[in-house]
Amino acid sequence: MKFSSRSHYGLRAMVALARSYPRGPVPLAEIARSEDISFSYLEQLMASLRRAGLVGSTRGVHGGYQLTDAPAEVTVGQVLRALEGPIAPAECASETGNSVFCDRETDCPSKTFWENLRDNIAQVVDATTLADLCPGDTVKVP
Amino acid sequence: MKFSSRSHYGLRAMVALARSYPRGPVPLAEIARSEDISFSYLEQLMASLRRAGLVGSTRGVHGGYQLTDAPAEVTVGQVLRALEGPIAPAECASETGNSVFCDRETDCPSKTFWENLRDNIAQVVDATTLADLCPGDTVKVP
DNA sequence: TAAAATCCCTACTGAATTACTGGGAATTAC
DNA sequence: GTAATTCCCAGTAATTCAGTAGGGATTTTA
Numbered sequence: 408m409k410f411s412s413r414s415h416y417g418l419r420a421m422v423a424l425a426r427s428y429p430r431g432p433v434p435l436a437e438i439a440r441s442e443d444i445s446f447s448y449l450e451q452l453m454a455s456l457r458r459a460g461l462v463g464s465t466r467g468v469h470g471g472y473q474l475t476d477a478p479a480e481v482t483v484g485q486v487l488r489a490l491e492g493p494i495a496p497a498e499c500a501s502e503t504g505n506s507v508f509c510d511r512e513t514d515c516p517s518k519t520f521w522e523n524l525r526d527n528i529a530q531v532v533d534a535t536t537l538a539d540l541c542p543g544d545t546v547k548v549p
Numbered sequence: 550m551k552f553s554s555r556s557h558y559g560l561r562a563m564v565a566l567a568r569s570y571p572r573g574p575v576p577l578a579e580i581a582r583s584e585d586i587s588f589s590y591l592e593q594l595m596a597s598l599r600r601a602g603l604v605g606s607t608r609g610v611h612g613g614y615q616l617t618d619a620p621a622e623v624t625v626g627q628v629l630r631a632l633e634g635p636i637a638p639a640e641c642a643s644e645t646g647n648s649v650f651c652d653r654e655t656d657c658p659s660k661t662f663w664e665n666l667r668d669n670i671a672q673v674v675d676a677t678t679l680a681d682l683c684p685g686d687t688v689k690v691p
Numbered sequence: 692t693a694a695a696a697t698c699c700c701t702a703c704t705g706a707a708t709t710a711c712t713g714g715g716a717a718t719t720a721c
Numbered sequence: 722g723t724a725a726t727t728c729c730c731a732g733t734a735a736t737t738c739a740g741t742a743g744g745g746a747t748t749t750t751a
Contacts, residue, residue, distance in 0.1 A: 408629070408670075410550050410638050410663075412739065418659050434697065448740055454699075467748030468696045483662060487550070496552050516682040517560050520625060521552075527673045528550075531666050540658040554710065576726065590711055596728075608727045609719025 410491065416444045417452045417490045418483065418540075424462065425478035425537040432464070432471030452490060459489035478541060484532035494529050497521035502529065552633065558586045559594045559632045560625065560682075566604065567620035567679040574606070574613030594632060601631035620683060626674035636671050639663035644671065 419442050427433050435453060439446040453472055456462045461481060462472045474481060488494065488502075495501035500521035561584050569575050577595060581588040595614055598604045603623060604614045616623060630636065630644075637643035642663035 408550075408552050408556075408633055408636060408638065409640075411737090414550075415639055415659065415663075418662070419657075422658055432697095436697085445740060447742075450698080450700095451740090457698095464698060465748085466696085466698050466746080468750060470697050470748070472698090491550055494550060496550065497557055498551075514684075515561075516564055516684060517557065520560070520677060520682055521557075523677075524670070524673050527669060528666070531669045535662060535665075540662055542658060553708090574726095578726085587711065589713075592728080593711090599728095606727060607719085608717075608725095610725045611720065612718080612726050614727085 408496075410487070413452055413455075413490045414487050416442070416449065417456065418486055420444065420449060420452065421456070421461070421474075421481070421486050421537055422540050424472060424474050425481070425541050428474050428478055432469070432473045434471040437471075456486070456489050459485070461485060461489055474537075477538070479536050479538035481537045482533050483535040483537070483540070484529060486537075487532055494525055494532070496524050496528070500525050550638070552629070555594055555597075555632045556629050558584070558591065559598065560628055562586065562591060562594065563598070563603070563616075563623070563628050563679055564682050566614060566616050567623070567683050570616050570620055574611070574615045576613040579613075598628070598631050601627070603627060603631055616679075619680070621678050621680035623679045624675050625677040625679070625682070626671065628679075629674055636667055636674070638666050638670070642667050 420438050423438050423442055424433060435449055436446060438444070439449050442449075453462065453464075457464055457472075460475060463475045464470065464472050484494075493502035497518070499515070499518050502525065562580050565580050565584055566575060577591055578588060580586070581591050584591075595604065595606070599606055599614075602617060605617045606612065606614050626636075635644035639660070641657070641660050644667065
């Protein structure tokens, strides 16, 4: 049971962006360097985050990426879903609709468990914001 | 973020064993049939569960597998750990000791989050027993 | 206009993991 | 002794993951 490196790297990158919010766009090369992530790989992660609307990008010489919303408004759940898709500890217990595939459907006791676990994970990731992961930063009212 | 099919099949098998507890050993072929799992694959899963002490086995003609403890005494957490190892949503946040590997170590904000998520998942899986997954069975005091 | 910086896209690849399959040895009941 | 069963280990096909590579497209600076 693991989250992929996409999530680990992606979350770290988002925290990095949160720390320099709202000071204009940050070039990827800078994040790649400070977080020690492959530049090309990070590019792909940012593409997913951009498509999800979590970050905005600016091209050109002083371009880069920046959060579209304040760190306190962005949940870790949003980040993880953008990077890994819906939370689903089991095929039969995905957040998004029905990945029908198991014929047990209605009365599978295990399914009930997996759904319960899924909801619990969702509750945790949705209750944590990027601001919570930026210790020392007093972004909120001083 | 998924649990592997080991967990899905293994948990289903354990629920099946729980349902026929404590009526002596159940042959694997029977579980494989009723749960529609490959016999050979199921064998491997049971080996893990046996090594973890969760099930006992009897060889020979009327042999099979059976729970070593009552369903209400076996948590889903025990089953999942036997099948997949320690709960660890991230390398740096494993239940068992330190898989030191990330140099950020102490002050990584993300690490704190992963540990928090891990503890939450652990809490859920450890609070659920096989008895909870056996609806209709009135195993407890009638 | 030209050059530099930066994002954007897509395809590929090597490694690891997963999900099995198969064969045979040991054990027990009858 | 034979049939039913667990036990054990080796191999393998498919998938996923993590990362690489390279060529645009767009914007700013000069």
